[in-house]
Amino acid sequence: MKHEEITQFLLEELKRKGAEDVVLQLGCGETTLIKFVNNKISTTKTWESTNLSIFASKNQKIVTSSLRSFNKETAKKCAENMMKSLGKMQPNKDYQGIAKGPFKYAKEQECYDPKVESLTEEMVDMVKQAIDTAKKKAKRSSGTLEKTFAESYLLTSNNVEAREKGTGLYFSIRTLIDKNSSGYGSCVSRMKNKIKIQQATEHATQIAQLSKGPKLAMSGSFDVIFAPHAMAAIIDRFADNASIFSVESGLSCLKGQLGKTIANPLVNIYDDPTIPNSYGSTPYDAEGTPTQKTSIVEKGIFKNYLHNASTARRYKTKSTGNAGLISPRAFSPILKEGNYQKEELFKEVKKGIYISNVWYTRFQNHETGDFSTIPRDGAFYIENGKIKKPLKDIRISENMLKILKNISALGKEGTQIKSWEVETPTTVPYTLVKNVNITKPN
Amino acid sequence: MDEDLAHFSIEQARNLGASYAEARLESTTANSLVMKNGTIEASSFDSFEGIGIRFIINKKLGFVSTNELTKKRISEVVEKALKITKATKGLGENTELSKEKAEKAKYEVKQKLKLADIGVEQKIQLLQDAEKAIQNTKVSVPSRYVVLSDTDCTEYFTNSDGAKILAHVPKMNFYYFLTISANQKVTQRYWVYGASGGWEQVLKWNIPKIFTQEVTSMNNVLKKGIKTPQGVMPIVCGPQVSGIMAHESCGHPFEADRILGREAAQAGESYIQLAMKGKKMASSIVSIADDPTIANSYGYFLYDNEGVKARRKLLIKDGKINEFLQNRETAFQLKTKSNGSSRASDFEKEPIIRMSNTFMLPGDYKEEELFEGIKKGIYMKNFMEWNIDDKRLNQKYTGAEAYLIENGEISTPVISPILEVSSLKMYPAVDAMGKNVEYHAGDCGKGEPMQGIPVTLGGPSIRLQGLRIK
Numbered sequence: 041m042k043h044e045e046i047t048q049f050l051l052e053e054l055k056r057k058g059a060e061d062v063v064l065q066l067g068c069g070e071t072t073l074i075k076f077v078n079n080k081i082s083t084t085k086t087w088e089s090t091n092l093s094i095f096a097s098k099n100q101k102i103v104t105s106s107l108r109s110f111n112k113e114t115a116k117k118c119a120e121n122m123m124k125s126l127g128k129m130q131p132n133k134d135y136q137g138i139a140k141g142p143f144k145y146a147k148e149q150e151c152y153d154p155k156v157e158s159l160t161e162e163m164v165d166m167v168k169q170a171i172d173t174a175k176k177k178a179k180r181s182s183g184t185l186e187k188t189f190a191e192s193y194l195l196t197s198n199n200v201e202a203r204e205k206g207t208g209l210y211f212s213i214r215t216l217i218d219k220n221s222s223g224y225g226s227c228v229s230r231m232k233n234k235i236k237i238q239q240a241t242e243h244a245t246q247i248a249q250l251s252k253g254p255k256l257a258m259s260g261s262f263d264v265i266f267a268p269h270a271m272a273a274i275i276d277r278f279a280d281n282a283s284i285f286s287v288e289s290g291l292s293c294l295k296g297q298l299g300k301t302i303a304n305p306l307v308n309i310y311d312d313p314t315i316p317n318s319y320g321s322t323p324y325d326a327e328g329t330p331t332q333k334t335s336i337v338e339k340g341i342f343k344n345y346l347h348n349a350s351t352a353r354r355y356k357t358k359s360t361g362n363a364g365l366i367s368p369r370a371f372s373p374i375l376k377e378g379n380y381q382k383e384e385l386f387k388e389v390k391k392g393i394y395i396s397n398v399w400y401t402r403f404q405n406h407e408t409g410d411f412s413t414i415p416r417d418g419a420f421y422i423e424n425g426k427i428k429k430p431l432k433d434i435r436i437s438e439n440m441l442k443i444l445k446n447i448s449a450l451g452k453e454g455t456q457i458k459s460w461e462v463e464t465p466t467t468v469p470y471t472l473v474k475n476v477n478i479t480k481p482n
Numbered sequence: 483m484d485e486d487l488a489h490f491s492i493e494q495a496r497n498l499g500a501s502y503a504e505a506r507l508e509s510t511t512a513n514s515l516v517m518k519n520g521t522i523e524a525s526s527f528d529s530f531e532g533i534g535i536r537f538i539i540n541k542k543l544g545f546v547s548t549n550e551l552t553k554k555r556i557s558e559v560v561e562k563a564l565k566i567t568k569a570t571k572g573l574g575e576n577t578e579l580s581k582e583k584a585e586k587a588k589y590e591v592k593q594k595l596k597l598a599d600i601g602v603e604q605k606i607q608l609l610q611d612a613e614k615a616i617q618n619t620k621v622s623v624p625s626r627y628v629v630l631s632d633t634d635c636t637e638y639f640t641n642s643d644g645a646k647i648l649a650h651v652p653k654m655n656f657y658y659f660l661t662i663s664a665n666q667k668v669t670q671r672y673w674v675y676g677a678s679g680g681w682e683q684v685l686k687w688n689i690p691k692i693f694t695q696e697v698t699s700m701n702n703v704l705k706k707g708i709k710t711p712q713g714v715m716p717i718v719c720g721p722q723v724s725g726i727m728a729h730e731s732c733g734h735p736f737e738a739d740r741i742l743g744r745e746a747a748q749a750g751e752s753y754i755q756l757a758m759k760g761k762k763m764a765s766s767i768v769s770i771a772d773d774p775t776i777a778n779s780y781g782y783f784l785y786d787n788e789g790v791k792a793r794r795k796l797l798i799k800d801g802k803i804n805e806f807l808q809n810r811e812t813a814f815q816l817k818t819k820s821n822g823s824s825r826a827s828d829f830e831k832e833p834i835i836r837m838s839n840t841f842m843l844p845g846d847y848k849e850e851e852l853f854e855g856i857k858k859g860i861y862m863k864n865f866m867e868w869n870i871d872d873k874r875l876n877q878k879y880t881g882a883e884a885y886l887i888e889n890g891e892i893s894t895p896v897i898s899p900i901l902e903v904s905s906l907k908m909y910p911a912v913d914a915m916g917k918n919v920e921y922h923a924g925d926c927g928k929g930e931p932m933q934g935i936p937v938t939l940g941g942p943s944i945r946l947q948g949l950r951i952k
Binding site: 186213 | 516526534542546565569577746831872873
C-alpha cells in the first residue's frame with residue numbers, strides 16, 4: 041500500500057517533534073449498496089475513501105486528527121498542526137498511555153473472501169432472487185444489499201505494526217402484505233457462500249403474513265418472546281453500558297455493579313471479536329492490543345467493564361482489547377444461547393406476546409436503565425404457546441436490569457444481527473422474558 | 483476547491499451514456515472538544531474533501547463518491563458505477579426528475595467572530611466556565627459529558643441542466659449530558675444547541691447559564707418532585723416538546739419519499755397518504771412550517787442538494803394537510819415541483835428528502851396565559867426519553883423538568899410524566915398556542931447508509947386538552 045509509507049513518515053515526524061504516544065490507523069475501503077423499493081431497484085451507490093486517523097499525545101494532552109491527502113508535504117503540515125494544537129491543550133489527568141507492543145495476532149479466519157471483493161453486477165441477481173422469493177407471498181418488499189471491502193494498517197509509537205483485510209455482505213429486507221402488515225429479516229456474512237439471503241427473506245415474509253390485519257393494542261405485564269432482531273437491539277445497548285467510558289459519562293446502568301448479580305443466573309453475555317465469519321471480528325483493537333473473548337455477565341453476575349490500555353491502568357486491571365481511539369467499545373456482543381428449541385419457548389407462554397423486531401430505543405435514565413422501545417413489523421398475542429392475533433401500537437416501557445433479571449429461557453441457536461437499529465453486530469437467540477411492561481397510546 | 487472537477491465528473495457521466503448527472507464537491511474542516519467530568523478528554527481537528535456524483539442512465543438512478551480528487555480516479559469510479567447501475571435493467575425503477583430552473587448562485591453565512599480565529603484555549607475556557615457554573619450551584623452533578631464542535635463547509639453543486647451553486651456554511655454544535663443526584667436518586671438531562679454563523683452564536687447561547695438553570699431545575703425536581711398524577715387532564719408543553727412533536731409526527735410523515743414507500747426498508751413509511759392532502763388533521767390553530775432560509779439556523783441552506791431554491795413550506799396550514807416535502811424525484815412522480823427539500827449529509831451520501839428547520843407557528847398567548855383556567859394539569863417544560871413508531875403515529879414523550887399546574891399556576895415538580903399518544907389524537911387536542919417560539923437543534927437520522935443531518939426543531943409552548951397523562 042503506497043499510503044503506508046506516508047503513515048510511517050508521519051509517525052517519525054510526530055515523534056521527532058516531541059509526540060510521546062502516536063497511533064495511526066490507515067483505512068482504505070469501498071462499499072457498494074443496492075437499494076430496492078416496492079420490488080424494484082431504486083438506486084445503486086458506491087462510495088470509497090482512504091483515510092488516516094491520527095492520535096497523538098504529549099504530557100497527557102491528547103489531540104486527534106486525520107489525513108486524506110497522501111504526500112510528505114501534507115503529512116509534515118499535519119504533524120506541525122497537531123503539535124501546535126497539543127501545545128494549547130490541557131492535560132487529561134485520566135490518560136495513562138497506549139498499549140505496549142509488539143503483539144502476536146491470531147490468524148483471522150473467514151474475514152476476507154475474494155468472491156465478495158469482486159462482486160459487482162452479480163449483486164443485482166442476488167437482489168432479484170430475494171424480491172422474487174418475497175413476491176410469492178408478500179405484495180412488496182424493500183431493502184438493501186451492501187458489499188464492503190476494507191484494508192487497514194495500524195502503526196503506533198509503541199511497537200505495533202499490523203494489517204487487516206476484510207470483506208462483508210449485509211442484506212436487509214422488509215416485506216409488506218399491506219401498509220400495516222410487515223415482516224423484517226436481515227443477515228450478515230464476511231463470506232459469500234455463508235450469506236443467508238433466502239432464509240432472511242422467508243423469515244420476513246412469514247412474519248408479514250402472520251401480521252395481516254393487526255387490530256389490537258394491549259397494555260399490562262406480559263411474558264414476551266423476543267425474536268433475535270428485537271433482543272439484539274437491547275443487548276447492543278447493554279454492551280455499550282459495559283464500556284468504562286460510558287460508566288464515567290453517566291451513560292451506563294453498570295456503575296458500581298462489578299461482581300454483583302444483575303441478571304438471571306442463566307444469562308451469559310460476552311464480547312468476542314475472534315469468531316470466524318463474524319461481522320464484528322477484528323484481530324486487534326484501535327491501539328493494537330489483540331482482541332479477546334471478554335466475559336461481561338457470567339451466570340448473571342457482572343464480571344468486567346470493557347477497557348483500553350489507559351483506562352485499564354487507571355483501574356489497575358488489564359486491557360480487554362476493546363480500545364477505540366478515545367473510548368473503549370464492544371466489537372461483537374453475544375448473549376449466549378440456552379437449551380430451548382423455538383417451539384419449546386412458545387410452549388412456555390400461556391398468555392404473552394411475541395415481538396419480531398423493535399426500533400427507536402431511547403432512555404429516560406441511563407444510570408437506572410429506564411427506557412422504552414417500539415415493536416416494529418409483526419408483534420403477536422400468544423395464548424397457550426400459539427400465536428393468536430397480530431397486535432399494533434404497543435411499546436415496551438421497561439428497565440434494562442429488570443429485563444436481564446427476568447430472562448427465563450433462551451433459544452438454542454444464536455443469530456448475529458446487524459441492522460439499522462443494531463449498530464454493533466450482536467448475536468442473540470430467541471429469548472423469553474417474564475413480566476415485561478407493555479404500554480399503548482391513548 | 484477545483485470546481486472543474488465537478489464539471490469534469492458530469493461530462494464523464496454524460497459521455498458514458500448518462501442522461502442526467504450532478505456533482506457535489508465538498509471541502510470541510512471540523513473541530514471538536516470533548517470534556518468529561520471537568521477534564522478535557524481530547525481535541526480533534528479534521529479536514530476532508532471529496533466528490534459525490536449522482537446520475538441517471540437508461541432511466542436508472544446511481545450514485546458514486548470518492549475522496550481521491552483526480553480526474554483519473556473520478557473517471558474510473560464513474561465508469562464502474564455506471565456499469566452497476568446499467569446492470570439493474572428490467573429490475574430497476576424508472577427514475578425521472580421534475581423540471582426545475584437551473585439556478586446559478588453563490589451564498590455564504592457571515593461570521594461576526596470567525597471560527598477560524600477562535601483558538602482551542604478559548605473553547606476550553608468556555609467549557610471550564612460552564613464547569614464552574616455547575617460547581618457554583620452546589621448541586622451534586624457526578625457525571626458531566628459535553629462536546630463542543632464546529633464545521634466549516636464549502637460545497638459546489640453543478641448538474642447537467644446547468645445549475646451552478648457555491649455555498650459556504652459554517653455551523654456549530656454544543657451537546658451536553660448531565661447526571662444530577664440527590665437523596666440517593668439520580669436524574670439525567672441531555673440537550674443540543676446548534677446554529678450556523680460564527681463564534682458569536684456560541685456566545686449567544688450562554689452555556690454557563692444553561693448549565694446553572696439545568697442543574698438547579700433538575701435538582702429541584704429530584705428533591706421536591708412528586709409522583710405524577712395519572713388521568714385525563716390539560717397538558718402544557720414547552721417549546722422543546724412542541725419542537726420534537728413537529729419534527730417527529732409532522733415533519734417525517736410529510737416526507738414524500740416516505741409516503742411513496744421509498745424509505746420502507748429502514749426509516750419507515752408514513753401514516754399520511756397522498757389522498758389526505760387538504761384534509762383536516764389538527765385543530766385550526768395549528769400550522770407547521772419547514773423553512774431552511776431562517777438566518778443563522780442549524781438547518782440553514784438557500785439551495786438544496788439538487789440545486790433547487792429553498793423556501794418555506796407550510797406542511798400543516800390552519801389544521802389542514804397542506805404540502806409535503808419534495809425532491810425532484812418525488813415531484814416528477816407526483817406531477818408537481820420540488821420544494822427544495824433534498825439534502826445529503828456529506829459528499830459520500832446520495833441526497834434524499836430531509837427536513838431543515840421544522841416548527842409550529844406561534845399563537846397569541848403568553849406562556850403564563852396558557853396555564854390560566856387549568857384547575858389541575860401538567861406542564862412538561864422539556865423531555866428526556868421519546869420515541870415514535872415507523873409510521874409516525876404512536877409516540878411517547880417523558881418529561882424531564884415538569885410540574886403540576888394547579889389553579890392556573892405552576893406548583894410542585896412531578897417525576898417523569900408520560901404522554902403516550904397517537905398523532906391523530908394529539909394534533910386535534912391542541913387548543914392554545916403561545917407566542918414564545920424557540921428553535922432547538924437536533925441531528926436527524928435517515929437513509930442507507932444512515933445520514934445524520936443538522937436540523938432545527940421548534941415551536942412555542944402549546945396547550946393540549948383531553949389527553950391522558952401517565
